[in-house]
Every structure is written in C-alpha cells, then in structure tokens.
Amino acid sequence: MTKTQQFIVDFYHKNPFVEYLQAEVxxxxxxxxxxxLTVEAEHTNLYGIIHGGVLMSLADTAMGAAALTHNKKVVTMNLSMDFMHSVPMTTRLIATGTVLHDGRHTMTLESDIRNAEGKLFAKGHGTFYVLGLVEE
Structure with a gap:
C-alpha cells in the first residue's frame, strides 16, 4: 500500500458517516x-432494495477519494446520479472514482458502482470545490 493509499484509508476510517454506512476503503x-459495501437491511428501502441515498453517498465518497489521490481536499458542489438497476440485499458493491478535470479551484469527477462481476448499477457525476492541497 502506498503512502497516499494509507492516508486515504485512515482519512475515511475517521469519517463517522463512512463508518456508519459500513463502507470499506x-x-x-x-x-x-x-x-x-455489502448491502444489508439497514441500507435498503421499503422495497427491499438499496436506498438511492446510499448509492449517492458511495459515489460521492469514491469521487472524494479520487480527488485525494490527486493531492486535493474537496467538498461537493454538485452531484447527479443515474440509477440503472436495483440492488438487492447481500450484493457486494464496488464504487470507483475517476478524475475528469483537475483544476486549481474545481474538479470534475465521475463514479461507477458495480458488483464484482462488473455489472453497472449506478453512475455518478460531480463537481467539487478544491479547499486546498493535502500536502502543501
């Protein structure tokens, strides 16, 4: 594990909301x-599928983590999601973030949320405000 990866793992381990979601970095x-994240009962809605807010939180956090790999501390300005498929309980989800634009004041990122077999369940797109560098 690189120094940057260890920083990100530690950073999100201290984040109470990420811990509450039971998401692993x-x-x-x-x-x-x-x-x-493995979908458990507390992640679902009344239909027994994952709540859209959980998917948005995963996407937002994955994009924030991708920004951290570019040495940027960011906060979300805008976030949109496309939901392709419902996600049943016990599904193991993998959320990744990709930097599309790495600006001095803003960043644009996207996130894919898939299962281990590669099925795409949701895609996020976000604009983030750069608070500063992680390491000056």
Missing part, C-alpha cells in the same frame, strides 16, 4: 482506492 493495484 480498499487500495487498488493502480495506486488508487475503491469503496466496497
């Missing part, structure tokens, strides 16, 4: 991280 071979 997992280093990837390319030097980034992904979020993983």
């Amino acid at each position: 997992v280093p990837t071979a390319d030097g980034g991280v992904q979020l993983e």
